[in-house]
Amino acid sequence: MQHSNIGISSKVGRSVYLSKYEEKILDGEEGLVLQEAYKVIVKVGEILGAERLVPISKAHVSGISYKNIGDHGLDFINTLVKKGGKFRCYTSLNPAAFDLTKWREFRVTKEYYKKQVKIISSLKAMGARTILSCTPYLINPPKKNEQIAWGESNAVLYANSILGARTNREGGPLVIYEAIAGKAPYFGLRRKEERKPELFVDLSKLPKTTHPGIIGFYIGLLLKKGVPYINGFRFRNEYDIRNFLAAIGASSSIGLVLIERLSPELKSYDTLGFEERVSIDMKDITQCMENFQSDDLSNSVIALGCPHLSVVEFRKILNIILNKEISRKLVLFTSRITYNLIKGIIRCLERKNVKVYTDTCMVVSPLFNKDITIITDSVKAAYYLSSQGYKVHLVSREEAIRLSLVS
Template sequence: MYLEPEEEKILDGEYGEAKALALKAVVRVAEAAGAQRLVRIKHAHVSGISYKNIGDEGLEFLEGLARRGARVSVPATMNPGGFDTVLWPYMGVSRDFMEKQFRIIKALSDMGVRPTLTCTPYLYENIQFGDHVAWSESNAVLYANSVIGARTNRDGGPLALLEAISGRAPLAGLHLDSNRRPQLVIDFREASQIIREKSLYQVAGLLIGKLAGDKVPLVKGLGLTREDVRDVKLLLAAAGATGGMGLVLIDNVSPERYDSTGVEKVSIDPVLVKEVHEEYRDDLSDGVVVLGCPHLSLEEVLDVISFFSERGSAKRRVMLYTSRQVYDSIGGYVEKLRKKNVFVFADTCMVVSPLSGYAGEEVVTDSGKAAFYLKAQGYRVALKTRREALAYAVGEEE
């Protein structure tokens, strides 16, 4: 594999032991992927940082890198951790869990990764069409590739960190235009009315993931546009939960256009949409409403604030998850919401935090991704639309 002179120097240790080790690992991945060379990246986003997910082994790996003097070579951000870094005492977190989670964040911060603790870097970072990045959060990877038109593979958290340290990624997979062409056409035109009227884009996403697997699908007939950020977020996050792809080409949303002549086609009817939805409609006695997977944007949080300003207090607890930046932006509303039985958390989400410790084991959510993972963790889950979930919270089930 071709290496630039600077990359040869990095491997020879001229830029330090840690950077040499990082690039050596990236080169091995590149060789295994059949890459002919590496590509310089603009940004990295590191997932898998919750102590709940990575445990002591992950903590030791990160602290080991930090002790060796590892530092990122490009701007880098991190995914949500296992709790709200301010409100953790209210989340049923043990002292051992708390201490080790903070050690994870410190180790990454010592390496220069900004503790943004959000899964939606695409809402805050200046990533543009054609930029090569190394992201490892599935919904962020899908948004970057599918909506922005950036180039990133669906890397694991450790690889994204090593790519951030070395400043390079293998020029393979979705970094190459030749691998971004549709391999399957999924046509939702027959089911478009029920999806649009009931706002079932998260269910459509679950279907896309199940059907496409690791293939790049071209999705037609959903009627989405680039302005439908909330629905696109929910759709892509759900697709990334049930599927392994890193790119979903969506008509009128994705900036890339490819000829799909001769590509296998699957048509979706309303019956199939209903069948998939039924898989995530458990009967609940008194579920807690959890919203924010992916993290809620400022606009989405303000919409929820407006809803409860009009409807009064929630009869069932509501948990909102967002970035620290959004949390700080809404200021005094946090306490007003708490008095209405609505709790706002930053830095974490319902999937990577010990949810049963502070919210119970029955949940209502509008996120196909959260429904998929929480159900797999043993929770009873009812997947509803955002409107239905909020109505459920105030006792006005639709």
């Protein structure tokens, strides 16, 4: 491959082409921590076939909950801070292990609390916005074709599929290095050539009331990877789309699905040819749903907000329960930005004994005991909670709210 760009260097044995300035960084002339970041992303690029690095405008770091990363993750982040690491692009963070203002309700020790806060403060010291949410696309959405580096699977799928932005599914440590460098290896879903759909998925046999999360989860299980084209199913609202995408992310390594009438870049293809076609029917969905059904709801809690709830969703929930009595514990999760926008709604919900938490979610926090059944509308949450040893019961959003009310 030949490059005529001025300032391009190609050291022997390296497959990733760097500018002269990037070579200086890699040689340590701009500081050790930036050199470390470049070494990692260049090595990843070499392994995965990237021809160059590309600037990124946004990064989103996943895996910042102490429950997930423990002392090793804390030490890794602290070491970067001590070396003087700074983020070179807008960087947001995934949920932590508890609500920072209500942490005592999460059954954590003071030591656990201090370590989680240290993780957040260290990332903040490097320049991160402490918006602890899995929905960065609701807070600072990227534009079509914008190169970003996001590590949360539901956010990656939404950014790629609905907004037309460009990111791979990046691991937590890699995103941190990419944010420090302000660049990422140019491969995979960053390239238009890799974003064309390969497989036609026909959902026309499914009833319109089918749980979108289960559809997504089954598609992920079936395909595992690639870029599917989704046809024949109309999503009722924004949350159904997010639930669908989050579930695909939970059951596969897929980072982009192109959805009929929804994905903006479909307009850029004159024709679409598919090597394979798959049709999904209700039998497939029913069998998948059975994995997340509990026989015992006598000791249970309802948990909604995976992905985090939006302003519109809070309004809908309040409208349903406003003049009704709550009989089962209802717990809602959202971002602190959303919480601050709807404090009046939050007060109304809390007067009805509904719990609302920010900064965290049911999957990455130790909020619930394992002797209770968690009722949720999120397939992603049901999947990860069941893998952690919790009993789960998956229902629709409407059914979840109905189960919270006095019959």
